[in-house]
Amino acid sequence: MSILENSIIVFHQILIMFLLMVVGYILFKTGIFDNHTTTHLSTLLNTIVIPCCVLASFNRDFDPALAGTLGLTMLSACGVFVVSIALSNALYRKGHPENYRDCRMCAVFSNNGFMSLPLLSAMFGETGVFLGSAHIVVMAVVLWTYGVMQVNRDYRFSPMRILLNPGIIAAVLGMLLFLSPVNLPTDVASALTHITNLNTPLAMLVLGGYLAQTNLASCFTEARIWRVGAVRLLVIPALTMALLYFMPLDNTAKLTLLVGTSAPTAIASAMFAQMYGSDYLYSTKVVALTTILSLVTLPAVIAAMSFLLA
Template structure:
């Protein structure tokens, strides 16, 4: 089966779990408090273990080279996202006013620019990326996803924070404090174990593997609950600009990434993983940042929900295009 075929199957599985999450919220089986606790368990426990387990493999020069290439490719994808968002999402927008039957064009300050740009740049490499890559390539794919995780955390807590807060001077003490989190620790410890070939006992590995298997159901249930908070019909009709932001996140950035990467003479797993990471929907952390910096958190949550639902269609399309070119 082709990558896109496997991906469609994986996305259908994910969609069903998301739907179950929506039902759980509507029937009050999972409330906001429970969802918050599930999110913490996923971020603080499950994700780091998924990453650590992916590093429990035989060392090879090819894997290490692939990881470094993945790191560079992830930086490239984020740079594309930043440039595209600054070009396509402007701080000034043209407004037409009719005064005494005379049409007057003027430029006014746009609202929610920071929220829209963040949503267009930063992708959900954790919640959506890991389950999708794991479904196609297994733990080897997750191994390469850790590069995207690292770049995402570095840039979102530097560029992302400065953009959302409006502050030009970054507080490096706060940055490093936020950077030292279970995910980064999982990457660091896992990398050390990979390089020096430190293996945990088989019984420990199996136990960690069971916890790692919680990643997809937890992540998608959380996404489903988040979507369940919105009126789905109104979500897709009340603010058409969300489609514009979704277009940038789900099609513009991934298609540019495909054009940048398809010709590279590198490992196919590394290449497809990098392209897939560029194509996943908006990061959930955008809503948290919007709350923290007094931005439009409702809009951030709506963009997250819409891009997550639309990605069910767009992600297989992007990977199919990549397959045809590669």
């Protein structure tokens, strides 16, 4: 797939995203949405909708070869997150800057669902979407452990809290479902699909509500926003490319993982920040800026990796 074709796909995804965000923006400005609304919707997304997305991606027939590739992709995704977290912790040290926790969240976590899955579907079909779920599952685990640890200042380590959080429960159930000889009943799978379809519109409406509380011009004029954006869109993808080049994965799996890693800042960064009382308006600005810039950076990163793997 050419750089132009990738650019068109990403452009359409961004356009859809911003149209939905405009609706959320208007809803907040007109008083239909308020802080309580966005808080409750954020909780709904992170505890029900996103875990359902993870579970639904594993509702398919077992394939030994594909299972092996998925396992290696997951291990590689773990390596990518280790590198990303180490880099972010080094760049954003305790107290420097003051909102260092939110900076770490914005740098480490990518919007690997809405932005990545449609692109993977166009590039590699159902196999791309399935392998893309590897990064989503690993991120769900990291988000509900490391992520919550960052934004929840009262966080206390608890193995049971980690094991019983929605993201990890969904990941475990999904893996068991994929490894089993059965699929979900048709009606259950259909209900799950309806819930997963809420992910994009609800997330964009919430983000639009967040944007309604910010100075939009500051998204493009604050140097600190650009610096975090550069780490998320350029530095971490570059490190990922170097890591993947030497991993024993086929090219499809490498590109699939790179797409998830190179996506703009995750909306969950802002959602979790609001849920736990952190600086969610700062995270919202980073999400907005990186989403726009990804129109250029995401296809460029994919093209560069394709050239290296040729």
